[in-house]
Structures are given as structure tokens and as C-alpha cells.
Amino acid sequence: MSTKALSAPRVAAIVGPYLSGKTSLLEALLSHAGAIGRKGSVRDGNSVGDASPDSRERGMSTEMNVATVDYLDETWTFIDCPGSIELAQEALNALMISDAAVVCVDADQAKAVAVGGLLRQLDDNDIPHMIFINKMDVAEKHVRETLEALQAVSAHPLVLREIPIRDGDAVTGHVDLVSERAFRWVEGKPSELIELPEQVRDRESEARAEMLESLADFDDQLLESLLEDVIPSSDEVYAKMSAPLKDNKIVPVFFGSALHDHGIRRLLKALRHEAPDARATAARLGVGTKTQPLARVFKTVHAGHAGKLSYVRVWSGEIADGMTLNGERVGGVQRILGTKMEKLAKAEAGMVASLGRLEKAATGDVLAAEADAEGGLWSAPLTPLFSLAVRAHNRRDEVKLSVALSKLLDEDPSLTAELNQDTGEYLLSGQGEVHLKIALDRFRTKFGIDVSGDRPQVPYKETIRKGTSIHARHKKQSGGHGEFGDVHVDIKPLPRGSGFQFSDTITGGVVPKQYIPAVEDGVKEYMARGPLGFPVVDVAVVLTDGQYHNVDSSEMAFRKAAQQAMREGMPECQPVLLEPICEVVIALPRDFTSNVQRLVSGRRGHILGFDAKAGWDGWDEVKVMMPQSEMHDLIIELRSLTQGLGTYSWRFDHLQELVGKEADQVVGGRSHAAQ
Numbered sequence: 001m002s003t004k005a006l007s008a009p010r011v012a013a014i015v016g017p018y019l020s021g022k023t024s025l026l027e028a029l030l031s032h033a034g035a036i037g038r039k040g041s042v043r044d045g046n047s048v049g050d051a052s053p054d055s056r057e058r059g060m061s062t063e064m065n066v067a068t069v070d071y072l073d074e075t076w077t078f079i080d081c082p083g084s085i086e087l088a089q090e091a092l093n094a095l096m097i098s099d100a101a102v103v104c105v106d107a108d109q110a111k112a113v114a115v116g117g118l119l120r121q122l123d124d125n126d127i128p129h130m131i132f133i134n135k136m137d138v139a140e141k142h143v144r145e146t147l148e149a150l151q152a153v154s155a156h157p158l159v160l161r162e163i164p165i166r167d168g169d170a171v172t173g174h175v176d177l178v179s180e181r182a183f184r185w186v187e188g189k190p191s192e193l194i195e196l197p198e199q200v201r202d203r204e205s206e207a208r209a210e211m212l213e214s215l216a217d218f219d220d221q222l223l224e225s226l227l228e229d230v231i232p233s234s235d236e237v238y239a240k241m242s243a244p245l246k247d248n249k250i251v252p253v254f255f256g257s258a259l260h261d262h263g264i265r266r267l268l269k270a271l272r273h274e275a276p277d278a279r280a281t282a283a284r285l286g287v288g289t290k291t292q293p294l295a296r297v298f299k300t301v302h303a304g305h306a307g308k309l310s311y312v313r314v315w316s317g318e319i320a321d322g323m324t325l326n327g328e329r330v331g332g333v334q335r336i337l338g339t340k341m342e343k344l345a346k347a348e349a350g351m352v353a354s355l356g357r358l359e360k361a362a363t364g365d366v367l368a369a370e371a372d373a374e375g376g377l378w379s380a381p382l383t384p385l386f387s388l389a390v391r392a393h394n395r396r397d398e399v400k401l402s403v404a405l406s407k408l409l410d411e412d413p414s415l416t417a418e419l420n421q422d423t424g425e426y427l428l429s430g431q432g433e434v435h436l437k438i439a440l441d442r443f444r445t446k447f448g449i450d451v452s453g454d455r456p457q458v459p460y461k462e463t464i465r466k467g468t469s470i471h472a473r474h475k476k477q478s479g480g481h482g483e484f485g486d487v488h489v490d491i492k493p494l495p496r497g498s499g500f501q502f503s504d505t506i507t508g509g510v511v512p513k514q515y516i517p518a519v520e521d522g523v524k525e526y527m528a529r530g531p532l533g534f535p536v537v538d539v540a541v542v543l544t545d546g547q548y549h550n551v552d553s554s555e556m557a558f559r560k561a562a563q564q565a566m567r568e569g570m571p572e573c574q575p576v577l578l579e580p581i582c583e584v585v586i587a588l589p590r591d592f593t594s595n596v597q598r599l600v601s602g603r604r605g606h607i608l609g610f611d612a613k614a615g616w617d618g619w620d621e622v623k624v625m626m627p628q629s630e631m632h633d634l635i636i637e638l639r640s641l642t643q644g645l646g647t648y649s650w651r652f653d654h655l656q657e658l659v660g661k662e663a664d665q666v667v668g669g670r671s672h673a674a675q
């Protein structure tokens with residue numbers, strides 16, 4: 001650790017589409033800032049980021065990579081976030097504690113526009129962001145065209161901060177539009193200052209004027225100068241960059257190559273001079289402004305022998321090793337560089353640190369010494385969109401499975417788990433197939449348990465269409481005490497949604513009072529599995545008559561008599577299958593709305609109505625009714641129809657009769673599985 005006094009630490013999240021080069025950009029930033037001696041690469045599998053077995057195996061970031069580095073006189077933490085839409089929660093959690101985001105996009109404009117959903121999310125949360133157009137070494141199009149494509153999906157003006165210098169088709173350097181200085185890129189080294197090449201002079205003045213005009217929209221003083229043809233100095237312009245960025249009114253745009261270290265210093269300098277500081281971010285989020293220790297947990301890691309680690313950003317005060325937060329003792333404060341940890345005595349306001357052994361702390365928690373700490377805004381967990389029924393391969397692992405599961409949920413708040421009472425299955429739910437596959441792999445790599453994930457069963461129910469009256473007698477004569485219970489019951493259908501009702505019309509004690517609850521119990525036990533094999537609903541049962549025996553009658557005998565009555569009576573009542581129907585609200589960019597009809601009718605659904613999505617320019621919301629059995633992979637098809645942007649929310653709405661071939665298949669499948 002260096003001992004020099006550092007100004008308040010800052011945090012930047014690196015976000016962007018999958019494969020745009022975020023993890024490579026992190027490596028380049030760390031190498032430029034001097035945090036790592038030799039630069040590693042994603043391709044060679046020796047980068048600081050993506051060190052876990054599951055990300056190395058997949059060649060993609062499966063969780064955020066956090067790295068803190070001292071750059072000049074400041075401490076910076078960079079958080080490289082996974083790009084997959086299915087891991088959006090992880091990215092959002094990092095963004096919520098960041099001062100700014102660097103949006104890394106591919107120079108190929110067809111790939112670059114995939115960033116639209118992310119830009120919207122940044123705007124929704126008012127997170128200041130800049131764009132880094134990566135892979136300029138292999139770019140086939142001009143920066144201008146990529147910029148236009150990006151502008152079409154950005155709510156705020158993009159402000160190009162540099163222009164490329166070309167040698168033939170290849171980009172060999174850039175001109176900084178504020179300082180008007182030209183740089184030639186040198187592989188693996190800082191760029192070299194060169195004289196402004198003749199061929200870019202015109203383009204440079206034009207681009208600089210455009211940049212100043214964009215800024216002047218938010219700065220009356222600058223507007224006046226421009227109208228009077230007074231050209232502001234570089235220092236004046238630099239000074240005007242940070243305010244509109246902090247307020248998320250403009251989006252500065254840089255470019256370069258993470259792989260070849262081009263444009264990295266320019267990006268770092270822009271962050272250093274223009275990104276808001278921790279105090280501004282705390283104010284934006286509404287974090288209480290006390291001086292006592294207060295931090296937000298944005299990531300939880302169960303790190304084998306190192307135990308549980310809570311990654312926090314400290315918003316106020318200092319967090320020292322051994323201090324008590326939320327009633328627990330902090331067991332170690334560490335600075336994070338990927339998977340490497342460096343012990344610290346304390347973490348000061350603005351810093352990101354890993355806190356050890358806070359067993360009760362969960363991702364999203366506010367940690368504080370006092371009870372009423374105001375932690376400010378935090379992201380709501382995303383609604384689960386895809387579920388699998390999970391099961392340990394080996395029965396002996398079942399106990400281990402539930403422990404592992406709770407740790408997994410700790411690490412990833414967008415995973416949920418629940419036992420479905422109807423089907424008896426353990427459902428793991430998340431944002432999509434890839435998200436859940438990663439979770440299943442972690443059971444194996446982190447906890448040594450092999451688990452399978454299968455398509456969950458649909459919680460079908462059954463009911464009856466007509467009623468019946470039935471008499472049943474349970475009688476057993478075997479030495480000593482016998483068993484005797486005799487009941488007459490009426491079974492009747494009830495309207496949808498009524499559930500189960502039991503009553504009696506017994507008079508004169510033909511069934512003694514103390515045995516009536518036993519009759520109800522027997523009926524209820526039967527209801528767990530009707531003639532078609534499913535839980536029975538919307539049925540009324542009335543006990544109308546019966547007989548008893550002084551010696552042989554018992555609760556057990558009446559329970560059995562009731563079950564027998566149901567077993568014999570129910571098949572006469574025209575049993576019918578009920579399937580759960582859900583109300584689904586699909587949100588998608590308007591360009592794709594016309595595809596929804598086909599998507600919905602292909603899944604036996606019907607559309608209730610269309611509407612513009614409130615607050616989402618250019619998006620629609622389509623309200624739909626759809627059988628739950630058709631929803632398992634809905635998100636997969638929806639994403640493939642909408643370039644990954646579409647999403648939905650849902651809730652159970654009602655049960656509906658299912659007849660014909662589809663019903664036969666369901667009943668056939670279930671009775672087969674039950675044998």
C-alpha cells in the first residue's frame with residue numbers, strides 16, 4: 001500500500017454487450033494504471049477478470065470482476081460487469097454503487113446497437129456514463145456511423161470527444177477535440193504526441209464545433225461565447241465537461257482498442273477529471289449524510305476457506321477491522337484486485353472493500369453502526385423469468401444441497417428458490433437458461449454437488465362438473481376391537497376459485513359430534529389427489545347421514561369411511577382437468593410489437609390489449625392471458641424476437657378447464673410418472 005494521501009476514492013463500472021471487450025478493457029486500465037506488471041488476456045486465460053472456473057470454461061464473465069488500483073494521486077475501483085442480459089442483476093448491483101459507468105461497445109455498429117436496453121437502464125437510474133467504442137483495430141466502419149447508430153438508441157446527446165487519424169483503412173491514432181492535440185497509437189505503450197496531421201484539420205474543427213454546440217445546450221455562458229465567436233480555451237472546455245456528465249445530460253464518447261492499449265490513457269484521464277466523486281454519488285442516491293460508518297453491500301462471495309466476503313462501498317465514516325456493523329463484528333477489511341486480496345486496517349469513505357465474516361449480511365444490505373442509517377437508492381430484485389426443477393443426483397447430497405442453495409442465493413439476489421407444494425419440486429428461478437446453467441455449474445464447482453435441472457411440472461388441478469350422493473361403510477372385524485364408520489355424503493361442484501368447503505347436516509347424533517372432524521380430515525386427505533391424479537379444488541362435500549357403533553367406531557374408522565366415499569363418488573362426477581392461466585405483461589420496443597400476435601397464439605394465449613409503456617419512449621406493453629404450461633421458455637423466444645430486449649412480468653390469474661388431446665396428454669404423463 002502506498003502511504004501518500006489520496007483524494008476520495010472513486011468507482012467506475014464497465015458495462016456493455018457480451019463480447020464487446022469489457023474484461024479486456026479492465027485489464028488494459030489496470031495495466032496502464034500500473035496495478036499489474038504484465039498484461040494478461042481473456043484469450044490466454046490469465047486476465048485479472050474472469051478468474052473463476054465457470055467463466056474460464058465458458059470464455060465469458062459470469063460475475064462482476066472488481067479491481068482497485070492507485071492511479072496518479074487517486075484510488076480507483078473498476079468493476080467489469082457481465083454483459084449477458086441474463087446476468088443483468090449483477091451489473092445493476094455494481095452500477096448502483098458506481099460514480100460513473102463506462103459503456104464498452106463494439107465498433108461494429110450492428111453489434112453496438114445491442115446496447116440500447118442498457119442505455120435505457122442507465123438513464124432510468126440516472127447513472128452518469130461515457131461510451132468507449134472498442135476494437136478500433138478491426139473496425140470496418142467509420143466512427144461517425146457507429147456514433148449515429150448509437151445516438152438512435154440513446155436518450156441523451158452523444159458528444160464525440162476525439163476523432164480518428166487514419167492511415168488508409170487503419171486507425172492509427174486520435175485527435176483530442178478539447179486540447180486539439182494529436183496522438184499516434186503505439187502498441188503496448190502510451191500514445192505518442194504528434195503534430196496535427198494536415199488531412200484531419202478540417203474534420204477536426206468541424207467536430208470540435210459540434211462538440212462545443214452540444215455542451216452549449218447546457219451552458220448559457222458557453223453559448224454566449226460561441227455566438228460571439230469567442231473560442232474557449234482547452235481548460236475552460238475541460239471545466240465544462242463534468243457538470244453535464246454528473247447530471248447525466250450528455251454522454252461523452254471515446255474510442256480505441258482494449259486489446260492493443262489504444263485510447264486507454266485518454267479514457268482514464270477523462271474519468272479522473274470528469275467523473276463525479278463519492279459525495280456527489282451519495283447525494284444522487286440519497287444516502288444519509290452522517291459521519292458515522294455506513295456502507296452498502298453490492299456483492300457477496302463465499303470464498304472457500306476465506307469464508308464469506310461482503311463487498312461494500314463505504315459511503316460515510318470509516319470501516320475498521322473488528323468494528324461492529326449491524327450487530328456483527330467485521331472479520332477483516334481487504335482491498336480487492338480480482339481474486340487477490342490485500343489486508344487493510346480500515347476502509348475510508350468512497351472506497352470499495354471486502355469485509356470478512358459478516359454472516360448475516362446479504363447483497364443489498366446497508367451496513368451501519370447505528371440502527372436508522374439511510375442507505376439511499378438500491379435496485380429492486382428482477383422478477384424471475386425462467387425456472388428449473390433442481391434435484392441432487394445423489395440422495396445423500398440433499399442436505400448439502402439446501403445449504404449450498406442458500407449460499408448461492410446469498411451471492412446472487414436474482415436467483416430465487418421455492419418448494420412447490422403441489423408438485424413437490426424444488427424450483428430454482430432466474431433470468432434465463434444461461435443464468436440457471438451457471439448456477440447449476442456452481443453447485444458442482446463450488447460445493448461439489450452434482451445437480452440436475454429439469455423443466456418444472458405445471459401445477460395442474462382438477463375439479464368436477466356434476467355432483468353425486470354416495471354411501472360408504474368402513475368395517476373390519478378382527479379379534480378384540482373392530483373398526484366401524486358409515487357415512488352418506490353429497491359431493492357438489494363449486495364456482496371457479498371457491499376452493500374446498502365441508503359441512504354437515506347431521507341431526508340426532510347419527511354421526512357423533514366428535515367424529516365429524518375426522519370425516520372432514522378423510523375428505524381433505526383424498527383431495528390431495530383426485531381421480532385424474534391432481535389436487536382437487538372447487539368442490540363442496542356435505543355429510544348428510546351415517547351410522548356408528550358404540551365399541552368399534554373411532555376417528556380413524558370415520559376417516560377411512562370418508563376416504564372411501566370420495567374414492568367411489570368422485571369418478572362419477574365428471575372429473576375435469578384445470579390448468580393455471582397467467583396474466584403476462586410483455587414489454588418490448590415498438591418495432592417488434594407486430595411479432596407478439598404470433599408469439600402469443602403459438603402458445604395458446606390471447607391478447608387483452610396494447611399500450612405504450614409509461615416512461616419508456618418507443619416501447620409497448622402487451623397484456624396477455626397465457627397458460628402457465630406454455631410459459632417455460634417464453635423468455636427465450638421473446639428475446640430472440642426482440643434482439644434480446646423484450647421482457648415480461650407475470651402473475652397467476654385463474655384456473656381454466658382443459659379438455660381433449662392436451663388434457664389426455666397431461667393426465668397420461670402424470671399417472672405414468674406417479675407409478
Ligand SMILES: Nc1nc2c(ncn2[C@@H]2O[C@H](COP(=O)(O)OP(=O)(O)O)[C@@H](O)[C@H]2O)c(=O)[nH]1
Pocket residue numbers: 016017018019020021022023024025042043059060061083134135136137138256257258259260
Ligand atoms: N480485435 C480486438 N479484439 C478485442 C479487443 N478487445 C477485446 N477483444 C476480444 O474480444 C473478445 C471478447 O473480449 P472480452 O474482454 O472477454 O469481452 P467482454 O465479454 O465484453 O468482457 C476476446 O476475444 C478479446 O480478445 C480489441 O480492442 N480489438
Ligand SMILES: [Mg+2]
Pocket residue numbers: 022023024050060061080081082083
Ligand atoms: Mg467479460
